[in-house]
Amino acid sequence: MAEGAAKSPRKEAIRLSKLLELSLGSDRFPVDVAALAKEVSRNCGDPIDKIIGDELPGFEGMLRPHKKRPAWHIVYSTSPQYRGRERFTVAHEFGHYMLHRPELSPADYPDGVLNRACGFECLPLQSNEWKQAEREREEEADTFASYLLMPIDDYRLQVGQNEISRELLAHITRRYGVSLLAAVRKWIEFTDMRAAMVVACDGYARWGRASDAALKTGIFIPSGMPIPEGSIAGMGPSGLSEQDRAAQLPEGIWTFRRGSEPVRELTIFSERLGLSVTLLMFERAPPKHWPIDELVPDAYDQFLRSGQP
Numbered sequence: 026m027a028e029g030a031a032k033s034p035r036k037e038a039i040r041l042s043k044l045l046e047l048s049l050g051s052d053r054f055p056v057d058v059a060a061l062a063k064e065v066s067r068n069c070g071d072p073i074d075k076i077i078g079d080e081l082p083g084f085e086g087m088l089r090p091h092k093k094r095p096a097w098h099i100v101y102s103t104s105p106q107y108r109g110r111e112r113f114t115v116a117h118e119f120g121h122y123m124l125h126r127p128e129l130s131p132a133d134y135p136d137g138v139l140n141r142a143c144g145f146e147c148l149p150l151q152s153n154e155w156k157q158a159e160r161e162r163e164e165e166a167d168t169f170a171s172y173l174l175m176p177i178d179d180y181r182l183q184v185g186q187n188e189i190s191r192e193l194l195a196h197i198t199r200r201y202g203v204s205l206l207a208a209v210r211k212w213i214e215f216t217d218m219r220a221a222m223v224v225a226c227d228g229y230a231r232w233g234r235a236s237d238a239a240l241k242t243g244i245f246i247p248s249g250m251p252i253p254e255g256s257i258a259g260m261g262p263s264g265l266s267e268q269d270r271a272a273q274l275p276e277g278i279w280t281f282r283r284g285s286e287p288v289r290e291l292t293i294f295s296e297r298l299g300l301s302v303t304l305l306m307f308e309r310a311p312p313k314h315w316p317i318d319e320l321v322p323d324a325y326d327q328f329l330r331s332g333q334p
């Protein structure tokens with residue numbers, strides 16, 4: 026766990042991103058996070074001296090202390106399940122290094138061998154298996170990675186006035202070197218639009234998140250929510266040939282806590298992972314007949330990340 030004052034994951038990532046911008050200018054994407062991690066940690070007493078891919082059964086990544094001297098290794102999984110997520114995983118582990126590691130010194134190696142357990146072994150998040158402190162720590166490392174790899178100002182510029190489309194998402198994932206899911210999740214976090222994302226498998230939502238504006242109007246995605254049959258996601262990959270732009274669906278298909286409204290839906294299927302990633306975009310204002318009552322609690326924030334595209 027962290028020693029000393031807790032650092033803000035967002036501020037730390039933005040600080041490093043500004044340094045990169047100063048040295049490389051706007052042409053700094055995708056972020057070479059391995060080179061950055063080594064460079065930034067070089068002047069610490071316990072630098073990151075190795076970053077490697079390996080088979081990590083069950084794990085997505087690790088930040089491991091060196092057994093014989095004050096140093097760290099980042100290991101990321103080379104499993105096909107996590108293909109496309111390597112850069113994000115390295116950034117996540119770098120986040121643990123910057124935010125959570127105990128600083129190692131020769132005193133931690135009294136007989137030439139590390140005398141404490143202090144590594145980080147990162148699993149895909151499972152909502153029920155994590156204790157609160159672990160969940161917060163993992164979320165912080167994700168937030169760090171997200172802000173380091175996809176600065177919001179730059180992301181906004183890429184989107185401009187355009188509606189999110191398959192082509193635009195392809196551009197975003199290429200520019201930042203991240204997975205589709207990481208790119209969509211980031212957009213949901215900062216967009217002013219009423220929008221939501223749903224990751225589904227076998228007809229049910231496994232994970233979902235609504236934008237702040239959507240959440241305030243009663244839209245959230247509980248995990249386990251059935252995917253409507255009349256939706257693009259519900260039709261499955263064979264239901265539609267390559268969908269580039271969002272399809273306009275009438276009221277009555279996607280239904281939420283306060284009822285149903287028309288929605289624009291863009292769904293991308295990953296046959297490799299057997300998942301669909303759906304983006305729902307609603308009208309700016311909620312329907313007039315929707316009651317505006319109390320804010321929805323954080324039940325929407327269900328983390329079931331295993332098998333992300």
Ligand SMILES: [Zn+2]
Nearest residue numbers: 145147163166
């Ligand atoms: Zn982690």
